[in-house]
Amino acid sequence: MRCILLVPITYNLRSLLVRKSATLLTVLGIGATVAIVSGVLALRQGFSTMFTSGGRDDLAVFLRPGATNEGDSQFSRDRGLKLIKTVPEIEVGPHGPLAAMEAYLAVLLAPKRGGLTNVPLRGVQPMTFEIRQGEIAIIEGRNFTPGTDELIVGSRLVDRIENCHLGDLITLNRTPFRVVGVFEHPGQFGGEIWGDLDRFLSTMGRYGPNRVIAKLKPGTELGSPDPAKVLFSDDPPEPTPGSLAARLLEDTEVPAKVYTEKQFLASQTVMLSYMLVGLSLALAVIMGLAAVFTATNTMLSAIAARTHEIGILLALGYRPLPIFLSFLFEALLLGVIGGLVGCLMALPFNGLKAGTMNFQTFTEMAFAFRVTSSVLLTAVVFSLILGLLGGAWPAFRAARMRPTVAMRRE
C-alpha cells in the first residue's frame, strides 16, 4: 500500500490566522449569506410547524363540495346537523356524537405594526372542546361561557394585535364581545379568536356554519385523495370508490367533501410554503454564487501569497494531491466557520413572532420564526458547499504548480 503524506492541518490553521483580516472578512461574508438563507428557512419552518402540528389523523373535516378552504365552505345549520346525525363513521361519546359545527369568519383588527388586518374568528360549540381535549390550553383567565358575548384569544395574537388582552372589548359588527381568556395552541388556532358559534353567526348575519369537524371511529378510512394534489392538479384525483369520501360527494341531501384534519391543514399553506421554498432556493443560489466568488477570490489570493511556500512543500516531497486536499480543506474550514457565524446571526430570530396574509384564506397568519436543528444543519451543509465550490479551483491551481517556478517567486 502506498502511503500518501498529508500536509499537516496546523499549516492551514496557522495560515488562516496569519491572514486575519482576509479570513475575518471572508467568514463574515459567507456568514451573512448563510444567515439570510437560514432566516428564510426558519420562516418556512415556522409556517409548516404551525400548520402541521395539531393536525390529527382521527379527525375529519367536512366542507362543501368545491370549497377550497374554510372561508369558502358553508353549510346551513340544518344540513350540518343532518350530516352529524347521518354519518355512521362518527364516534359517539357520552354526550352524543363527537362532532361540532364551526364558523370561520374574520374581523378587521389593528395590528401593533399599524394598519388593519383580517384576524381569523372561529365560532365553536361546547363539543369542540370535548373533541379537542388536551389540545387547547387556557393559559390566562378562563374559557368563554357558551351562549354569551365572550371571547378567548390565541396566545400569538396577544402582543401583536390591539385589544387582545384580558378584559378588552372587541366589537364584531355591532356587538361588543369581552376577552375573558387566552389560550395556547401550537398550530393555527393559536393565532385565532374563539367564541360561541351561535353568537358569532347572529352578530355577523350569517345563515350557517362553515364546516363540520368530527372524531372518527378507530380504523375509519376516509378514502379522500391528497387535497394538495386536488388543489394544484389539472386532473385532480378522485376519492377511493365506495369510501366515505366518495359516498358523501354523491350524497343528494348533504353533499360534502371530507378530509382528515392533517390533510386539510397541509393543503392550506401549500402556496405560501411553495413560495417560501422558492424564495429560499432562489436566494441560496443567487447569493451562494456571490459567496462562492468571494471565497474563490480569498483562496486565490491566499495561494498567490504563499506560492513560495507551496514550492517548498513540493520540494520537500509532498505530492500534488495532498496539496490540493490541504487547500480544499482550508476553503472548507473557511466555509464552515462562516456557516457557524451565520447560524449565530440567525439564532436571535428564533421565536420571533410575525404575521402575514395567507392568500389562500385571506386572513392574517400569526407564526414564529423557528431556527430548528434541521435549519441549522442545512445552513452548515450550505456553507460547506460554498467552501467546496470556492476552494476547488484555487486548490487545483496550487496543486499544479511546478516546484522550481513556485520557489523562484520571492
Next chain:
Amino acid sequence: MPSFKLVWRNLLRRPLRALLTVASLAIAIFLICALRTMITTIAAGVENANPRRLDVMSSSGLFNELPLSYQAKIERVPGVEKTTKFQWFGGYFRSQKHFFAQFAIDPETMFDMYPECKVPPEQIEALRRTRAGCIIGRSLAKKFDWKIGDTIPLIGALHPRPDFKAWEFQVVGIYHSDVPSFDNRTLFFGWDYFEETLKAGGVPPGVGVYAIRATPDANIERVIADVEDQFKDSEQRIDCATEAEFQRQFQTMFGNIPLFLGWIGGGVLIAILVACINTMLMSMREQTADVGVLKSLGFTDGSVFGLFMAQAMFLCLVGGAIGLLVAWSTQRPIAALIEMMFPGYSITPQTFALAAVVSLVLGVLAGILPAVRARRLRCVEALRATD
C-alpha cells in the same frame, strides 16, 4: 488624478479576481433592485389611487357582504356622483394553481368609474347584452390563450352554482390597463347573471365593496362622514375610505413581509460590502511593492490614494451597471414568476437611482481603507515588501 491606464492595468493584474468581484457586485445590485421592487409593487396601489374615488365595505372586513339595498342609500348622500358594486367571485379555472381574480360587476357603471380599465365601447355593450358574458384582462387572455367567443368554465368555490357544476362565462371583451394598481389579469362578469344564478339556489347575493365617485367639488372628508352616518344603526356597519386609504389597509395585510424583504436586502448589502473590502485589501496588499515604486518615482500620497479609490470605484460602478442591466432586462420573466403574490412587478426609476447610489457608496466604502493604507505607506517600507 491617476491615469485611467494605471487603474486599468492594476485591475487586470488579476483578471479573474476583478471579474469575480464585478460579478458578485452585479448579483448584489440585481438582488437589491428585485427586493425593493417587490416592496414598491405592494405600495403601488396607494400612489396610483384616484383621489375622488371612495370604497365602502363592511367594518367587519371583506369577509362580510353588504346588502344590495345600501347602494340607493349611498347615492342619496350629497357629493356622491356615481356608485358601482363589486363582489369577489373566488372561483378557479381547473385548479387553484391557475389563480386569478374574478368579480361580479355592474357593466353600466363600472367601466365609466374606472377609466384606467380600457375596453372598446362595443365590447362593454356586448357585456350588457350577453347574459353570461365576461371581459378579461390582456395578460389573462394571453396566459390561457383565450379569445373573444371562448367559454371559460369556473368552479365557484365561494359561490357554487345550485347544482355544484362549473359556471360558464363567455369572453366578450378584453381590457388592458397601463397603471400598475389595476392589473391585467382579472375577469369581470355581469351582475345580473350572478344574482339570478345565486337566487335560483336560494342564496341572497351580497356586495363586497361599493365604490363611490365623488363630485369634483365635494369635500371628501364630509362625504365619508355622511356615508358612514347613513349606516350607523343598520344591520351591517360600514367603513368608508378613500381609495388610497383602502389600498393602504390592504397593504398592511402583507404584514411583516415587506420588512423581511428589507432585512434580506440589508443582509445582501453587508455580505457584498464585506466581500468588496476584502478584495480591495487583498489587491492593495499585493500592490504594496508597486506603491513603493510609484512613490519613489515621485507620485504624491494623494495620487496613490486616488489610484486605489479609483480601482474600487471602477469595479463597483461596472458591477453596479451590470446589475442594473440584469435587473432591467429580467423584469418580464420575474413579473411572470411572481405575479400571483406581487402583480405588476416593475422597477421604478427611484429604485434604479437607489441601486446606482448604493454601488457608488459601496465603491467608496470598499476603497477607502486600502487607499488610506496605501497613502500612509512609507516608500522604503513598501519597497521592502515581498508579496
